[in-house]
Amino acid sequence: MKRYRDLAILLLAAFVILSSVLFRTALSTADDMREAQAMQARIDNFNREAAIVNQEPYRPVQKEQAGYVLQDIMALVQSHELQILNLKMVSTDETGIVYQLDLSGSWVDTAGFLENFQANDALLGFRYLSFDPVDGGVQTVIQYKIYTK
CATH class of the missing domain: 1.20.5 (Single alpha-helices involved in coiled-coils or other helix-helix interfaces)
Structure with a gap:
């Protein structure tokens, strides 16, 4: 047991x-x-x-795509019959690239360009904008940022 x-x-x-x-x-x-x-x-x-x-229609692009965005903007400049005086990269950081574009043309063409300022679905932002009347037209300085991811 x-x-x-x-x-x-x-x-x-x-x-x-x-x-x-x-x-x-x-x-x-x-x-x-x-x-x-x-x-x-x-x-x-x-x-x-x-x-x-x-x-979303406007969003940051890959850094490698910034060149295509610039091409779209240059095509827009040409379609509004504006003359490019200068284009340069101003700065770059982790959120994007800032460019300065100096243009010359009529006020109507410049206003149309600014109204349609876009490139595909890229997110763009104005940083600086100035106008100077010259010989019956206007010279425009634009600093804009292409936002990147």
């Missing part, structure tokens, strides 16, 4: 230890699953927000 009692105590102890290990494993797995679900929710949220930003 003592032998059965010792065996029963041993089996009970093994059952308690095994149950405890299984319970801790189940809790750990549940925590891991909750963490994985939270991470997936953050990733899904980021992807939704990125899709919204990428659908």
Whole structure:
């Protein structure tokens, strides 16, 4: 009888230890699953927000695309029959590149150019703008920023 009692105590102890290990494993797995679900929710949220930003008509472009933006602006200058006096890069930082464009032409052409100042879907911003009347026309100095990501 003592032998059965010792065996029963041993089996009970093994059952308690095994149950405890299984319970801790189940809790750990549940925590891991909750963490994985939270991470997936953050990733899904980021992807939704990125899709919204990428659908916007004006957004920062890759730095490598700044040349294409400049080409679009130069085509716009030509379409408004303005003369380019100077184009230079003024500064660059982690948010974009600032250019200065000096133009000459009629007031009507200059106003039309400024009204349509855009390049594809690139996000652009004026930094500085000045006008000087010269010989029945206007010389314009524009500093603008091409925002990059």
